Amino acid sequence: LRAVRRWGRLLYxxxxxxxxxxxxxxxxxxxxxxxxxxxxxSMGAIRDVLTAFSRGGLLGFGxxxxxRGPAVAMRLLALLLVPWTLLLALPGSxxxxxxxxxxxxxxxxxxxxxxxxxxxxxRWRPRLATLLAAAxxxxxxxxxxxxxxxxxxxxxxxxxxxxxxxAVLAPAIAAAILWTGRAHRRPA
Numbered sequence: 001l002r003a004v005r006r007w008g009r010l011l012y013x014x015x016x017x018x019x020x021x022x023x024x025x026x027x028x029x030x031x032x033x034x035x036x037x038x039x040x041x042s043m044g045a046i047r048d049v050l051t052a053f054s055r056g057g058l059l060g061f062g063x064x065x066x067x068r069g070p071a072v073a074m075r076l077l078a079l080l081l082v083p084w085t086l087l088l089a090l091p092g093s094x095x096x097x098x099x100x101x102x103x104x105x106x107x108x109x110x111x112x113x114x115x116x117x118x119x120x121x122x123r124w125r126p127r128l129a130t131l132l133a134a135a136x137x138x139x140x141x142x143x144x145x146x147x148x149x150x151x152x153x154x155x156x157x158x159x160x161x162x163x164x165x166x167a168v169l170a171p172a173i174a175a176a177i178l179w180t181g182r183a184h185r186r187p188a
Contacts, residue, residue: 073181074121077174078114084170085110096163098150109139126182133178139171 005014036045047058054061087093088107097103116132119125147164155164 071121073177074117077177078117078121080170081110081114081117085114095154096151098146102146109135113139129178129182133175133182136171136175136178140168140175143167143171 034042034045034049036042050061051058085107088103088110094100094103097106113132113135116128116135120128120132147168151164152160155161
């Protein structure tokens with residue numbers, strides 16, 4: 001349970017809730033129990049409770065939670081970008097780029113984006129979110145232009161098409177996540 005609480009902090013502020021409740025100066029902290037019929041799965045009971053509290057669907061609740069507190073999403077985007085950036089830095093990736101300067105420019109850009117996403121995961125900053133969302137959108141656009149004008153005319157296999165698709169779609173999806181997160185975090 002301690003591990004669940006520690007990892008769950010990214011999705012729910014347990015310490016904040018306890019601090020809030022402590023202000024009321026309770027006489028005692030009563031434990032809460034989950035009971036379920038004999039012969040039934042405890043995991044099924046937990047899923048049922050979570051579904052009841054999520055007002056319908058766990059997937060929708062998870063997406064809303066990530067957009068309300070995007071630390072998990074930002075860290076996940078940063079972590080997914082790390083192996084991609086390492087692959088770009090390998091000498092074998094040079095054939096995908098018009099020049100070494102172009103390739104290293106993308107590597108440096110990705111390192112800066114990783115740092116920005118991680119910083120955003122630590123504390124939400126609207127200006128940084130806007131900057132990263134715009135940079136990711138521009139990344140998707142420039143990658144599409146590079147793919148059409150340079151990469152695809154020189155590459156012909158299915159693997160090449162998959163790599164180019166990931167290179168274009170990943171920053172576009174990341175930009176959409178950042179714009180959506182920014183819209184949900186906008187002050188009322």
